[in-house]
Amino acid sequence: MAERRRGLTIGGYAVVMVVLVLMAIASYGAFTVSEFQRIRAEMDAASQQAAAAEVGEAMDVLLRDADEAAGRFAAWEEVRQQIEHPRYYPYWRSYRMLESGVLPDYVIDAEVYGADGTALTELEDSVLPHRVATPPPPAYVDLSSEQPTLLVFRSVLGPGDDADVRGVVGLRIAFTAPLKRSRSYVYVDPDSIHFAASDSSTLSWSDLKSAVRFELRRNPMSDAVSGLLSGTVANLSIVLGIFTLLLFPALVFLIVRPLRAISTHIDRLKDSPGGLVLGDLAGILPIAETEKIRESLNAYQGQLVDVHSTLEEKSQELWAMAHHDALTGAKNRRAFEEFMHSLPQALGDRDIGVCFALFDVNHFKAINDSYGHSVGDQVLKVIASRISSVLRKGEELFRIGGDEFAVVLLDCDESSALRIAERCHEKIVGHDFGKLGVREPLRISAGLANARIDDLDDLQTLQWKADVAMYRAKRPGHANVVMFNESLARDSEGLFSSWVNTAVYDAVVYGKGLVMYYQPIVDLTEGTVCHYEALVCIEQDGEIIQPSNIFPVVEARRLEVELDRAVIRKVLDDLKAGKVRSGTGVSINLSGPTLIHDQVCAWLGAFEPYLKDFRVMIEVTETALITQIGLANDNLSRLRARGFDIALDDFGSGYSSVRYLASMPVDVVKFDITLVQGLQDVGQANMVTHLARMILESGHHLVAEGIEDLDMLESARAAGFGRGQGYLMGRPAEHAKLDRVTFDNVTQFPSDRLA
């Protein structure tokens, strides 16, 4: 994973911000100056236009004034007097004309002309032409002299209304000075007014307007505003720049420093979670926000520590909950597996013996179902407590299954392990479970296996070995505490062999290798075969897997229903194939799960066509019956109504509750071999006989299982058993061709004994 790209530090951002602010200030200043220059240029252009208009207007006014002055002069009666009587004209012109006040003072000279345009008198000092055209020409400018002058002419009209032209007057005007002072110029600097040089000695007035040159009047207010604005912009830029530069260290001191401290503190927290308190950040100028962050961080840190502690406690609780069985207080399977996984490392190089003890409660499911889960739970708690009380210091009890407990005994040899296990058994057997309402005696089976700690392979197979030993301990007729040995491994091969597992699975699911053996159930009086009990075997690669190895696998894999259906199909096939003699019957063992299946009646309905030639009996164990006994009874009742016989198998091997027997729809009760063997015992014979008689009198047929010799046959007959089953009457065989047996006719069977 690529490292996440880091952003700028707050100091970097501060520098960038300061630079940006300075750039913004500079840009704003430049923009303002540029705008001001632009506006000033526009103002100058506007002023230039206004100035040109101002000068032009002033020149127009001057020309009009000059023309009016000429008009007034022409209308002056003394002028007409001079035209009519020019005798004294030189005198009048010299002493009267300019002194009279009729002519403006900017008139340099004036001349009076006769009607023919000739001056009244030719005078040397005249600066006006001696002759003018009539009518007089329009005003024009004379550029021949150093100072440009304007010459204006007007006709002199006679008095009265005839308005005859009596003469002409002409004025020469030095107009530059009056033009400059004729008005208060706003835009034009009057002293700068001048006229461009011309190639011509005369110009019309309009041409002169084009030749006028001037400079703009300096506007003190505009200059002052310009200076003030420029100064203001410069000062403002300087002040803002200084302020920004001062802001930077302030920013660093007030914000960057505390944030760095907070960042450093958080980094330290990563390395040292909890216990660190962030001190004062801002020194003499505390910033409320950073102080708030500091306080919040410390408060958060405190809360985090509290939460961490709580989480630690919760974690420990969760760990304990995850590794302990809530019911019994013993460690659970997860803890067991972790313990087993870590065992080699925990033991290290110590050369000690390790013994694995596996405990299982006998018939715990029946207890659970009979007395309820609450009682079952209490039983488990007592058992865990009893076992734990025996264990040595440092040894722990694991509950690794429903009623399965395990203990790993360290530095323990076989004899010590056996003693500990037997003591556990004694503790449990000696406990009064009647306080919990359990009336039946409660037993446990214990399987033990030991290994040397330096033998890892041995260590890894300990649990398997203990399983094998416990399985042996659970089998009837064996001690409750069994230590594993190699012979047990061979006997239990079916249960733990992979090829056996595969063969059982193929047989159950696909019917492959499934073989039925039939053992006769015989009328003990007449020797007729009542039923043949169908016993299942599996042939795989020329070897036969016996029921003792099939059922553990089926039960472990929960394949009871599938096996029963495969058996039903196989028996039907055998009936079709004629392997069972007509007129007899077949007895089929069904497991508890099949009995309570809602399709069991449909499956067994396939036998109905054969009921006219065969008796079909369903064998159930009392253990199977007491599991959901209501549903099981309903199904059995329906089957019974449809012509099937119902047999209670292995009666006496379990709890042998007469209450169950009374409530079950059972036609036949098959006494377990242990009870039948009890007929040979003086102490038990009487009780078994009375039990048989009681059941017989209740209307049930009795079958004595395990009759192997004539003595047992006679004892059974004497006890009232009407039917018997055992090697004496016949061993299981693939074909059931006999309808009657003699009691010395023993059929050879490939195995020891199946029933």
Add this chain to the structure above:
Amino acid sequence: MAVNLRTMSLLWLLVALAGPVQAGSAHMSLELASGLTAEADYWPGQSDRPVVLILHGFLQTRDFPTVRRLAESLADEGYSVLLPSLTLGLDRRRQGLACEAIHTHSMQQDVDELHAWVDWLRGHGRKRPVVVGHSAGGVPVAALLDRLTDVALGGAVLISLSYFGEEQGQAQLERLRARARADLAGNPDGLNRYTLSFCRDYVTGPAQLLSYLDWDREMLARALRAATVPVTLIYGDDDPRIDRDWLDGLDAGGVVVRRVSGAAHFFDLAHEFDLLDEVRAAIAGGGHG
């Protein structure tokens, strides 16, 4: 005197109504024997009311307020009024002539023009017009009285009468006459700067100047006393520009002198009506008709 009055009277010509005139008045032009044309305003009044000719002061025109107001007032009362402007040597003169201007006119020319206008009136059935003169304008009137002995006039009313040489005093007047005479002897056509009446720079020829200076107070008194028609002098007793003693002295000589209390030389302000009353009274008392 070289003026041929008969010839001049024959040359007068009523030209026409011309130009803007006052309400009820007519603009009259009179071509003079000198070739110049004189102008006047004329209010033809009721036939049974006297005819009055009003002459303006020295160098003024008929537009001078004192004479124009008086003329209009009399015209309003039914008098026939003629208000001329002396040409002073300028054809159709309409502007006052400045002292510094070149003055080619003379007393004789002024009297000739006045005489021409009287003749013009008489030619229009106004046999005996009363001639009114204001200030120095009274001098040509007096000269006309002196000239006309056939009782062609109905009378004369002279308002704020002043005579030439009054401002200078007798001694200075004599020196001025002497100088003028000398100038006349040396260069009779030359122009000179003199002092005349209220003009301190009066540019004229010596003969022209002397024509006015001849009409000093003695000659003027003699003419008035010798007049064959009633003569009334009206002056304001607040007029510093007149010789009141001389005027009062004329009263004793058959000339009626009427003083208007508080009035000044131009009878302006409220004295305009006093003047009117006095003129009307003078005309009536004089048996003018």
